[in-house]
Every structure is written in C-alpha cells, then in structure tokens.
Amino acid sequence: MLVLVLGCFASARPASAARIDDQFRAWLANDLWPEAKAKGISQTTFNAAFDGVTPNLELPGLVMPGEKPKVPKAQHQAEFGAPGAYFSEKTMGAVTAGGRARAGKYAATLAAIEKRYGVPGSVVLAIWGRETGFGRVKLPYDAFTVLGTKAFMSNRKAMFRTELLAALEMVQRGLAPVGAMKSSWAGALGQPQFMPTSFLKHAVDGDGDGRADIWNSAPDALASIASYLAHYGWQRGRDWGFEVTVPANVSCALEGPDRGREISRWERMGIARVSGKPFPSHEAGREGFLLMPAGRLGPAFIATPNFYVLKDYNMSDLYALFIGHAADRIAYGDSRFSHGWQKVDRLYRSDIAAMQRALEKKGYDVGSADGLPGFKTRRSIGDWQARNGRAATCFPDKELVRALR
Template structure:
C-alpha cells in the first residue's frame, strides 16, 4: 500500500476514534447530569426504584430539533409544518373534510362525555374533537419518540433547559404513579404526549379523570383526553358561548398593519368600517372585542378573532394551527369551507424571513423574536416597512420586499 494511502487511512482511523471518545465523554456527562437530578425527583415524590429503573441505560437523542450542542449549529424547530407551509397547504380542504366527517361520527359515539365536558368547562365538544383530530388524527397517529428520552435530552442539551428539567421530573412522576407504561409513553420531539398532546406539566395541571376509573389516562381514555383538553382551554381563559373567529370580506382600503392582537375593536365597529361578514352576526356578538387576522396579508381569507382565538393559541402558538382547529371545529358542527379561497402564495425560507425580521428590528418597526416565522407581528411590521419604502402594502414576506431591504442596507 502506498505511504500516502496508509497516512490517509491512519488519519481517518484516528478521527473516528476521536469522535467515538468524544461521544463516550458526552454520554458520560449526560449520565452524570441525569444522576444529579435525583434530589429534585425525590422532592417531587418519585421513588428511588422508579428513578433507577427508568434512567438506567437512558441515552440522549442528539437528532432532536431545538438543541444547542457545543461545536454544532443550533438546531431549530423551524421545520414544523405550522411555520413553513403556506395556509393552503396546512389548512388543506381534503384533510379538513376527512377529519370533519370523522369528527361527526365521533361526536355521536362520545355524545355523553362531550355533553358533560361542555356543561362542566364551557368548551364545545366540536372544539375538543378538533384538537384531538389535529394533534393525533383521532388517535391513529402514534408519536415516534420515547417521552422520557426526549425531555431528558432537552433538559441536558436543549435551548430551554430549565423548563425541560421540570418536565423530566414530572415525566418520571407520571411513570412512578403508574399512569402509563413506558412503552406507551410516546411523544413528539418536544415531549408532548397522549391523544391530545400534553407536556408532563400540563398533564398535572389540567388532567381530568372523566371516565371515573380513578386515574387520568390521556393515552387510552378518550373521555379523559378530551376533558383534559377542555380543562386546559378553560384554565387559560376560554369564554363559554363565544366563537373563536368570524370570516369577513375585507374592504379594498383595509389597512393590513392593523392585524395585531393589540388592536382590538368591537366587531360592530369593524363592520361599520367596511368589513363584511359571510354569516349573520347578532347584536350581542357585535359587542365582542376582536382583532383582525389576515394570514396571507391582503391575500386570502380575513378573520375577526375573539379572545377564544388567543386561548387556542396558547395550546399551539401558530396562527395556522388555530385556524386549522377552529375551522375544523366549525366543520364538525356543519359549517362549509372558507368563503374566500387561499391565494397561491409562496413561503420564503425561514432564513429569509429571519433576515427580514432583523432589518425590521434595526429600523425600529419590530421588537419581537427573530425566529424566521411570519406571524401576526412580523406581517404587520412588514406592512409598516412597505408603507415607508413606497412599496405595495400587502403585509406578506415576498422576495420583492427582501430585495428592497437588501438595497436599503
């Protein structure tokens, strides 16, 4: 073998051994970190036997999103469909129609439990069914990750270590109490588990034993899972008898920069300025305060969103998620598709939207997170920039706006 080849092979072997040693060192540090959490677990009431059994052989999963690993680029959560898809792709009519039909059948199957839920928490049965449908396709979707491994990894190497340290302790407590077997304790990459996707802390805050078997089982008991989802919404401020949103036709002169949560006006006032509802809105409903939501800027449907819209948003912060769940709830109740079709818009890459946010921050038009997500505040700030730059004001992150910002820099 030529000496150059031998040198190359030796270098590759040394590199592999170094990486292996580094991995072993990292895993040893992870094991030490987990062991250091025993006093906190003990204080939470977790038995030593459970702690040792469930953490024995536990390894980190460094492929998870949202990690901050030394020597590696931060792994973001930007691949979530809620933040990278255009509305027409996320709130897909074929998917909504299928889930609505399934939801109507499930409404009959679980009628007694849903009536009890609505009476007790004030949350419509259609709304909790919609949450169930969106989160796990009515239980047909099985979460791919081991919950304990997820929250342990996030506690050790995530960008929200303090939060996930608590989630790890509470996940151990769930196992210690026998609420679910480890093999059934599956979750998303962020640690949300069960039919309606709760973090361990949410399980303890909002869990409900609706079926009366003496335990809260959000993994196998549909009544428990739906009641727990309803209680979470109620605990976060759900207002009984109030719709989540109203679809409206925006007037031609509508200012899309008003589409922020801070701009609230009675629905009747929005209507007097030219916003036209597609269904009758009673006098009592017109007194409700609402914010303007235009998910595609001036393109596609417009909505007047009530306080309950923002309650659902605490379940998942994405506007598209709330639109999906709210609209699915309406469809289960018998409503039709959106009156205005989604526009054929394209979604810029997360890095491009983040570049826009940085520029908007520099010029004093934006003060929220730089996360590459074109949410309400980003869209309104884009509209303000478009006004100042003499561009068409559509509150949508387009390539033309990105190029204008680049030229301005």
C-alpha cells in the first residue's frame, strides 16, 4: 500500500481549494502512482517528490475539476502577443550585449560545441540569453508542484502527465535531487529551460565532470542547447534566414514551411534581401520559405530549415525569429529590422478562435482554432481577403473578426 507523505495543508486555504487538495491526493495515490510504479519509480522517490505539494491554483491554463477546457481570453506568453512588442530593443539589446560579452569567455567551449553539433555559438548564446538571461534568472517554482498541478487539472493534462513522469525518472536515476527541481511556471527546467522529457533526451555534459547539470553549469547548458538543435535537424553551415522585401504581386498567403521552393526561385519572383546583397551562393539552390509573422504589417523573411529547428525549441515564429536575429547581432553587430512592425489590433484569443472556426466552416485550413494566428491562419486570412476583394494583409484585425462572424 502506498503511503503518501504530503505534509500539512494550510488551514487558510478556502473550502473549494481544500476539496481540490483532497481530489489531488486521491489522484496521486490511485491514478498517478500505479503508472509511476510500473515505470520503475520507487515509493521513496514518489513520496519525496510530492512531500508538501498542493495544487497551485494561480497557474495559467488550468481547468477546474468537472469543467470543460475553454480557449482563454488572454494569452500569458509573450510569444503570442502583438508581434512588434516581442522585439523591444531593451530585450533584444540585453541578449545581444550579454551574448557578445560571453562569446569571449566561453570561446573554447563554444568552438567545441560547434565542431561537435554544427550549431554556431551565436545561436546557442542567443537561446541561453533569451531563456534565462544567461543563467541569471532564478526559477521560482517547484517543478513537481507545477507539473503535478497541470497533469491533474490543466487543458493539456496528457502532455504534462508525460512530463511529470519524466521528472520522476530524473530523480529516480539520480540525475537531479528533488530539491534542485526548480522550474518556470510551465515546468521548464534549468538555464536552457528544458521540459523533463527534453532533459532526458538532450541534456549533455559540457564541462567534463561526468554529469549534465543544466542548473549550475554554463558549459552543460550551452552544450545541451546545441544537442537539442542538432537532434531536431540543424543543418551545419546554413543560415537561419534573411530579411527581404516582398513585392505587392507576391501573395503573403505563400507563407509556410510546407510551401518551400529554391531560394533562387523566390529571387526570380522579385523577392530581394533588404541589404541589397544577393543571397549567398551556398543558399541560392537550396530550399527556403516565405515567413511573414505579422503578414503585411511587419517585416518579411526567407527562412531556411534551420529557422524551423529554432521553432522546435519554442513553438512560436516570433521566438525563432528573435533567436535568429539576436544571433546575427551577436555575431555581426547591431542592426535592426529594416521594416518596422506596424501597430496591430488588440484581440482576445477567443475572438481569434471564433474567426478561425468561421474560416474552417468556409473550408480553410487554419491549423487549429486555438486563438493563435499561426502561419496557416495567416495565409487563410490572406486567401479569404483576396477572394473577397480586400487588400490581403494576412493578419487578423477587429474588422475581419466582425466580417467573419
């Protein structure tokens, strides 16, 4: 019989929270524990992980027991806000300056990483800086509280259950003690912000001490980031992408990783680098993809497959673009986007989700009616606008939401 050592529950918690605490403890004992045990987790490890843990009801994305998931009105992650706001010079400048300052300090480590994984040091530094300010950001959450809460009562319970079991495996295998399992509000761990499954797959020893410590070792964090990117297909020697101008006669609806063509073909269509330089000769005959994160309301790019490897790190076009741009600035010097980000209408996720459902009913593939304007939604908007005699912007606005109701 499993005896859960969960500590004392605060008497000040409201009655509704206390009921959830009871349901959570029952779920741990009767639902999660049997699966954890079958996967080789000991009772000692399990009890230590959940000692004193109660659900954190302040976390985003939760679904109260007995309720159905809903598309939230607001989005907590910066990656899903107004595109231009994501590239504030304060944030970009801090990552750029911090990356340059550390490029010399970790030169030997970064050179060894690039030789092994093919990932440039500037890219690794940009991710390190964006994720945790080069390791300076303190992670305030207990991973088992976050992952336990979300596996029990979030709108992505299955995903977080997998991550929770992986976190237990980390402790069981001696890869990290329970007390070191500090995370973000989403359960991401250490300086690279790896989810537990990513730690098990990609964390490596970069400093030669025989263990992968992504919390305290900068070389381990840097090497683990490169290991991750290499696993997802980083192509050695290729750029991530180029800012370009897109003529009015080239549809913004041509965007997307499934609509690639040789970069030389994009060039023949009139797409040109904003620098005025030709595309590098080693890129011209290789596949590139049109990328317009704000449609016609922001800068445009021809991205390479490496852009989508960066996107695998955090499933956001804006995130991947930030990393690529910051890496260029670390490596080559400060330079801002040539085309600015125009102001866009502030919309709730629920508004965008309603628009997406309306487009789906008309036969468009928006990817998912999740309230997030990804590339499939953006190009569906552009197609609908063009077919209805409107200027194709490929980005949602209030008027479009009203028109598609």
